[in-house]
Amino acid sequence: MSRQVSGSVHTEVYNQPIADASLIACLHCDLLQRLPEIAPGGSARCPRCNKELWRHREDSLNRTFALTLAAAVLYLIANSVPMLGLTIVGRDASTTVIGGAQHLWDNGQRLVGVLVLFTAVIAPALQIGLMLAIVLGAMRERAPKWVGAVLRHHPITRIWSMIEVMMVGVLVALVKIADYATIIPGIALFVLWVLVFILAGMQASFDSREVWEKLEWAQDSARDDHAGEFMAEEPL
Numbered sequence: 001m002s003r004q005v006s007g008s009v010h011t012e013v014y015n016q017p018i019a020d021a022s023l024i025a026c027l028h029c030d031l032l033q034r035l036p037e038i039a040p041g042g043s044a045r046c047p048r049c050n051k052e053l054w055r056h057r058e059d060s061l062n063r064t065f066a067l068t069l070a071a072a073v074l075y076l077i078a079n080s081v082p083m084l085g086l087t088i089v090g091r092d093a094s095t096t097v098i099g100g101a102q103h104l105w106d107n108g109q110r111l112v113g114v115l116v117l118f119t120a121v122i123a124p125a126l127q128i129g130l131m132l133a134i135v136l137g138a139m140r141e142r143a144p145k146w147v148g149a150v151l152r153h154h155p156i157t158r159i160w161s162m163i164e165v166m167m168v169g170v171l172v173a174l175v176k177i178a179d180y181a182t183i184i185p186g187i188a189l190f191v192l193w194v195l196v197f198i199l200a201g202m203q204a205s206f207d208s209r210e211v212w213e214k215l216e217w218a219q220d221s222a223r224d225d226h227a228g229e230f231m232a233e234e235p236l
């Protein structure tokens with residue numbers, strides 16, 4: 001469907017959704033098929049390419065909410081206590097994750113410092129914060145329209161969140177300097193390892209399809225807003 005605003009060359013095209021919500025196309029081979037009723041814990045596979053179409057996760061919203069809250073608490077601890085301490089020829093030094101990025105910046109490794117700050121501090125914060133917003137929004141009886149916008153952008157934060165890569169880098173560095181300095185592992189080092197697994201669990205328990213289904217009414221009103229038509233929100 002194409003709509004053109006008079007006097008403007010800007011054209012927006014929105015497809016009309018089909019009434020039958022159980023019809024889906026396989027993401028891998030495009031085969032159009034009907035999704036059956038799936039019990040919690042079960043999954044549906046494409047009959048042509050055998051890729052998983054959807055896994056009905058058990059109690060997805062509540063589990064994701066619990067894991068996201070745990071991740072938020074661990075994140076705050078991990079970024080407020082020292083990650084590593086070193087003792088070299090009688091001198092002690094310790095640093096947090098943000099402190100490590102600051103040291104890199106001060107020592108001329110500005111690009112690496114910014115990358116560490118972005119991938120190990122900012123992106124995980126966004127990943128956790130946006131997930132919390134999505135889950136809290138989806139838990140409401142009527143999921144607000146902004147949940148859809150956040151849900152669309154959330155995968156970007158997941159891609160850039162790389163705490164596990166930083167942890168592997170830290171381990172490699174520790175092995176290399178173990179002969180020259182005494183290393184004192186900080187609480188944050190252990191908390192970050194737990195956080196890596198909690199974040200993986202948070203993503204694994206999240207079912208975006210369930211949230212999209214709660215947003216169906218919002219999709220309709222968003223489409224009408226784009227068309228420049230006023231539509232009063234009517235309770236379902």
Ligand SMILES: [Zn+2]
Nearest residue numbers: 026029046049
């Ligand atoms: Zn397929």
